[in-house]
Amino acid sequence: MTAEVQTRSDETASSRRSPWVAVLVILAGNYAAVLNVTVIGVALPSVDEALGGGEQLSVDWVVTVFLVGVVLVLPLTGWLADRIGRRKLYILSLTAFGIGAGLCAIAPNLTLLVLGRFVQGLGGGALMPVGMAMVYDLFPPHRRGTAMGIWGIGIMAAPAAGPPLGGWLVSAAGWRWIFWVFVVVAAVAVALAARWLPEIGHQEKRRLDPIGWALMAAGVMLAVVGSRQAVSWGWDSPTTWIVLGSAAGFLIAFVLWARRRIEPIIELEMFAVRTFGMAMVLVALMSIGQFARLTFLPIELQVVRDLDAQRVGLLLAPGALGVAAMMPISGWLADRIGSKIPATIGLAITSLTMWQLATLTPEVPERRIVEILVIQGIGMGLVFMPTTLAAMNSLPARFVAQASAMNNLVRQLGGAVGIAVLSAVIVASVGDVRPVGLSPEETQVAYNRVFVMASWSFLVATFVALVFLPGKSEARRDQDARAEEADEMASTGS
Numbered sequence: 397m398t399a400e401v402q403t404r405s406d407e408t409a410s411s412r413r414s415p416w417v418a419v420l421v422i423l424a425g426n427y428a429a430v431l432n433v434t435v436i437g438v439a440l441p442s443v444d445e446a447l448g449g450g451e452q453l454s455v456d457w458v459v460t461v462f463l464v465g466v467v468l469v470l471p472l473t474g475w476l477a478d479r480i481g482r483r484k485l486y487i488l489s490l491t492a493f494g495i496g497a498g499l500c501a502i503a504p505n506l507t508l509l510v511l512g513r514f515v516q517g518l519g520g521g522a523l524m525p526v527g528m529a530m531v532y533d534l535f536p537p538h539r540r541g542t543a544m545g546i547w548g549i550g551i552m553a554a555p556a557a558g559p560p561l562g563g564w565l566v567s568a569a570g571w572r573w574i575f576w577v578f579v580v581v582a583a584v585a586v587a588l589a590a591r592w593l594p595e596i597g598h599q600e601k602r603r604l605d606p607i608g609w610a611l612m613a614a615g616v617m618l619a620v621v622g623s624r625q626a627v628s629w630g631w632d633s634p635t636t637w638i639v640l641g642s643a644a645g646f647l648i649a650f651v652l653w654a655r656r657r658i659e660p661i662i663e664l665e666m667f668a669v670r671t672f673g674m675a676m677v678l679v680a681l682m683s684i685g686q687f688a689r690l691t692f693l694p695i696e697l698q699v700v701r702d703l704d705a706q707r708v709g710l711l712l713a714p715g716a717l718g719v720a721a722m723m724p725i726s727g728w729l730a731d732r733i734g735s736k737i738p739a740t741i742g743l744a745i746t747s748l749t750m751w752q753l754a755t756l757t758p759e760v761p762e763r764r765i766v767e768i769l770v771i772q773g774i775g776m777g778l779v780f781m782p783t784t785l786a787a788m789n790s791l792p793a794r795f796v797a798q799a800s801a802m803n804n805l806v807r808q809l810g811g812a813v814g815i816a817v818l819s820a821v822i823v824a825s826v827g828d829v830r831p832v833g834l835s836p837e838e839t840q841v842a843y844n845r846v847f848v849m850a851s852w853s854f855l856v857a858t859f860v861a862l863v864f865l866p867g868k869s870e871a872r873r874d875q876d877a878r879a880e881e882a883d884e885m886a887s888t889g890s
Contacts, residue, residue, distance in 0.1 A: 421588045422547070431561070432493075432497075434554070437705065439571040440458060456628070457506075458510060458513055460620075460624050465520070469517070470616070473797065474662060475602060475609075478798075479602065482596065483589070486527065487593075489526065490582050493520050496513065498575070501572050501576045528544070528800045533597040533796060546723070548781055553717060555716050615646030616643070616809060618639050620812045621639065622636060622643055626819060631819075671787065675864075681853050683810025684817070687814040692822070692846050715773040718769070718770045718774045718777060719773040719774075719776045719777040720773075725777075726738045732868075734869075736861065739783055745772070745778070747851050749768050751847070754851060
């Protein structure tokens, strides 16, 4: 590469304070970004009632445009982190997130609210990958799994807190207070980050690849929008197929473009490392199955059992807490015995519990569903951090920020593909994702087919993890390589 390379590790700042202080500061912003995704759902009816009348925009765009902002900024995150530094990017992202929340809080109409959500998405989209990269770099290689697992507790617990918190705020103070809370959290987090975050990690003055960024961003954005809007547009609508076909075309064009560039926006040579490439395959397979649960199980509970959104949120919360509880354990295990064993066991558990969701009937008690979801959460908690750690430990330090961004991009793409395919399965069975005029038994059969497919997705992932993720000796080799790399950087002062 022709770019000037600088690797900065602020030893003096880091030595004066515990890295756990920085982790807590990073977690504050990341928790808000994840909470933001689920807390808004229960407020949509109130938003529609207050601002929806006479607007051409649908209130659904309050959710969709946030995701558009996320996927637009994700391909840039690695480049920005390397170019301006992770600490600065984290503070800028928090600031954008808070400004977007402020616009939403004062929005007099739906158009300005959607604009604010877009700005929130731009900030929130960068927070997760840069936060993960910073936590990874704060600790030596043999402690990274544990550290990232503890950081992951908050990330996985946040979705469970969203619906009840949103419901309480809407009832007690009104929907605008959801956004005022995020303004305050972002302001406090920015102040803490400015005071306590060190500048760490690889820095590199690569030139921007605007064409590569545009191709990747357009492909992922169209995939996300197309998958989310396909139900309202209709699967037989030309619009649906034009959007999804264009998404595939842009992504193929990006791959062809990036392979010819010396300094692409995302360096695809990362995928030449077998562990990283197969870990991304696992992330994609898991995302397909995970979005089946996150997207279609709440709908199933509402349609088949006639439960309200708040009741559904309470039923799903224990599963999310199960994931959170296992995160530090799985990270600790990955540090010591490698990622293969915890990830394989976790994927097998998840596949089995997805199959159990595929055998539900309307008569199954709610308590049994909660039990399945808790066990499923334990399985998923055994998978997430070992897979991420294996991917990032397999690469040299200069790829860390890009790898973190790619992990989030693949998750978004996998989720988009999963939603599109699984929605098509339901529509083909009963005509609509939220069918009306059918018996609970007929509707249940359609949703069960979704979870059969999710179960198979996790089963395939189980065999991929068993064959390709690193065991104890391979994990130790990668840890030693990263430690030697860090020692060399420290000795040369680079």
